[in-house]
Amino acid sequence: MTSLPITLTINGHRHELEVDPRVTLLDLLRERLDLTGTKKGCDRGQCGACTVLVDGKRINSCLALAVSHDGANVLTIEGVARGEELHPVQAAFIAHDGFQCGFCTPGQIMSTLGLISEGQAGDDPERIREGLSGNICRCAAYGGIVEAVLEAQEQLAKSDRRTAA
Amino acid sequence: MRDFDYIRPATIPDAIAAAAEPGSAYLAGGTNLLDLMKGGITSPERIVDISRLPELNRIERLEDGGLRIGALVRNADLAHDAAFAKAYPMVAEALLSGASAQLRNAATVGGNLLQRTRCSYFYDTASACNKRVSGAGCAALGGENRLHAVLGWSDACIATHPSDFCVPLVALDAVVEIEGKQGRRHVTLAEFHLLPGETPQRENALEPGDLIVAVRLPAEAASFAANARYLKIRERTSYAFAVVSAAAALVVDGGKIRAARLALGGVAAKPWRARAAEAVLLGADANEATFAGAADAALADASPSGDNAFKIELARRIVVRALTSAQAGTPERLPALPASPFSSIPGARHDA
Known part of the structure; x- marks a missing residue:
């Protein structure tokens, strides 16, 4: 099969690419675009390390063919901070030790961004745990992750109120 | 992953014509298909990407x-639709209760019906599997089979259907709307999936090219809204x-139970x-004795079908629990x- 032309907007930058139809969004990000922040864990949709936002929704990029997402808007961990200023979710993960080895962390943070925008969990730790159950942490930093999500939500709500005022 | 042709048809008739060719597979959310392709369990020669077909993403x-x-x-969109x-x-x-938030954001209604069994021998291409290779035998019989079927199985296949979504759907008389070369037809979900018999490779009522375009719920399905539960036993939380x-x-x-x-x-x-x-249940008193009889x-x-007799008693108990929970409201x-039987108080830890 010959390569197919696609266009993707990744972290605000438009990319015109030729891709083999077998290439997953994950492999495209890592191998072609050097965006290696998105991690390949299981490559089978079971661990969540490859989580990115596609058109604002969190998905497993390992189970997405790049060609099928032609035209999509993709946000990866590299596009979350504003220059040197960390996103509140990133800052909260550091403040609460929401990781140990860090391999699952980009996926955890992208999944948290999805969770917060979905607005289903609120400040209920049990709902946060359930909402992030698609992200496995082998270091078992789950306690810190839940604390980080709670604080990040609070910070974001405060800055929303400031913006609204 | 084996090489394949990639086609993205613009209309349903074009999709059906493309998918009717041997070796074709429809791609929608891809959450099951890509997993199967990576493992070499299925190797389509042609992928027909239906993810952008118009008018198939509406709830009407x-x-x-x-x-x-x-x-x-x-x-995810269906589950979070407030009216639904x-x-x-x-x-x-x-x-x-199914999969993860990431998978629910990608997985579709039609794809859920068509997802394949998670029998580990079906996934292991080095093992015999009649579903994967007709006539090859069944490694699950006599294998690691504590999670396999206890109803409707045959010596050819003891695999289970993995869907959560389909369980309440079949209870509510859901109907599958299918479009194929001969036009549009309706098949009840109860008749859509097939028991293995001697042909476990044939899993549903679809013919080559057939496309699920919708799932319908009849008006009566909404009459149970006040007393309905789905409960699910899992090996982890x-x-x-x-x-x-x-x-x-x-x-x-x-x-008295007026409908069940x-x-x-x-x-x-x-x-x-x-x-x-x-x-x-019908016409009986709504109490635990009735639920146990049911x-x-x-x-x-x-x-x-193997080392799984415990599932029969477990299923009896989850039936009583689900009926009791439904009666409670x-x-x-x-x-x-x-769907967790271990979660009762909102906000409390399940393991507290």
């Missing part, structure tokens, strides 16, 4: 009071397939509608752990 209320759910509606969750709470609960599950829905008036629906998941090659149990009726034909808000 029908004039007769029924509901039509487009085949490309994402699992209010009218069919056990379907929303089942959806949210979340993000796991059902060991056994049950969808139970009741209409109770003056202590019951279906089981994780027990057979299809979502298992328990009609004999419904007959026991559970016995639901599992009357069950037999272990649909919760105002979905529990923190959807």
Whole structure:
């Protein structure tokens, strides 16, 4: 099969690419675009390390063919901070030790961004745990992750109120 | 992954024509298909990407009071549709008890019906599997089979259907709307999935090229909204397939059961509608003795296909629990752990 032309907007930058139809969004990000922040864990949709936002929704990029997402808007961990200023979710993960080895962390943070925008969990730790159950942490930093999500939500709500005022 | 041709048709007739060619597979959310392709379990020569076909991503209320759910509606979008969750709470609960948030954002209604079994021998291309290679034998028989079927299995295949979503759907008389070369037709979900018999490779009523375009719920399905639950036993708290599950829905008036629906998941090659149990429930007093009688009726034909006799008793108990929960009333808000029998107090830890 010959390569197919696609266009993707990744972290605000438009990319015109030729891709083999077998290439997953994950492999495209890592191998072609050097965006290696998105991690390949299981490559089978079971661990969540490859989580990115596609058109604002969190998905497993390992189970997405790049060609099928032609035209999509993709946000990866590299596009979350504003220059040197960390996103509140990133800052909260550091403040609460929401990781140990860090391999699952980009996926955890992208999944948290999805969770917060979905607005289903609120400040209920049990709902946060359930909402992030698609992200496995082998270091078992789950306690810190839940604390980080709670604080990040609070910070974001405060800055929303400031913006609204 | 084997090389394939990639086609993205613009219309349903174009999609059907392309997919009718041998070696073709439809791609929608891709959450199951890509996994199968990576493992070499399926190797389509042609991928027909239907993810952008127009008009298949709508939820429509029908004039007769029924509901039509487009085949490309994402699992998460359906479960979080407020009107849908209010009218069919056990379907929303089942959806949210399945997979992870990431997968639910991608997986579609049509794809959920067509997902393949998670039998580990089906996934292991070095093992014999009649479903994967017709006539090859079944390594699960006599293998590691504690999670396999206890109803409707055959010596050719003891795999289960993994869907949560399909369990309350079959209880509510859902109908699958299919478009094919001969036009559009309706097949009840109860008849859509096939038991293995001697041909476990044939899993459903679809012919080559056939496309699921929608799933319909009849008007009556919404009449159970006040007393409906889906409960699911898993081997870990979340993000796991059902060991056994049950969808139970009741209409109770003056202590008597006026209408009842019951279906089981994780027990057979299809979502298992328990009609004999419904007959026991209908007109009876809504109490634990009745529910136990219904559970016995639901599992009357069950037999272990291996090291899984425990699932029969477990299924009886989840039936009683689901009926008891349904009678108690649909919760105002979905529990923190959807479908978990271990979660009762909102906000409390399941393991406290």
